[in-house]
Amino acid sequence: MTDYNWCHGPRCHKQHTQDRIRGVKGSKVLRTKKIKVQDLSRWYYSQGWENHFCKVACLMDFIKEHFTSVIALGPRTEALETPINVTQEKYSDHWGNHTNTKIEVDETRSTSVG
Numbered sequence: 636m637t638d639y640n641w642c643h644g645p646r647c648h649k650q651h652t653q654d655r656i657r658g659v660k661g662s663k664v665l666r667t668k669k670i671k672v673q674d675l676s677r678w679y680y681s682q683g684w685e686n687h688f689c690k691v692a693c694l695m696d697f698i699k700e701h702f703t704s705v706i707a708l709g710p711r712t713e714a715l716e717t718p719i720n721v722t723q724e725k726y727s728d729h730w731g732n733h734t735n736t737k738i739e740v741d742e743t744r745s746t747s748v749g
């Protein structure tokens with residue numbers, strides 16, 4: 636048996652698309668889209684939301700509606716830092732003088748966890 640989720644987009648059922656129309660003449664409705672649950676680890680481009688939202692717009696509508704609650708799940712009370720080493724290389728060409736800034740993560744120092 637295949638599992639399905641209803642799209643969690645709060646306005647999904649208000650989008651005027653033919654694939655949302657259900658019911659018989661006189662009692663037709665626009666219905667929230669049904670999403671076939673798939674093994675997202677097998678999708679090259681999966682971002683993890685695809686089994687719960689039919690499209691990015693529905694995901695964003697959900698986030699907008701539940702923003703305060705979503706932020707409360709992982710509040711950021713201080714900045715995180717990634718240790719890096721910065722080297723600058725100056726060079727000139729026929730357009731002028733330039734500086735290449737190379738940023739590399741310093742794996743020998745610990746990264747902020749949070």
Ligand SMILES: [Zn+2]
Pocket residue numbers: 642643644647668688689690693
């Ligand atoms: Zn949707």
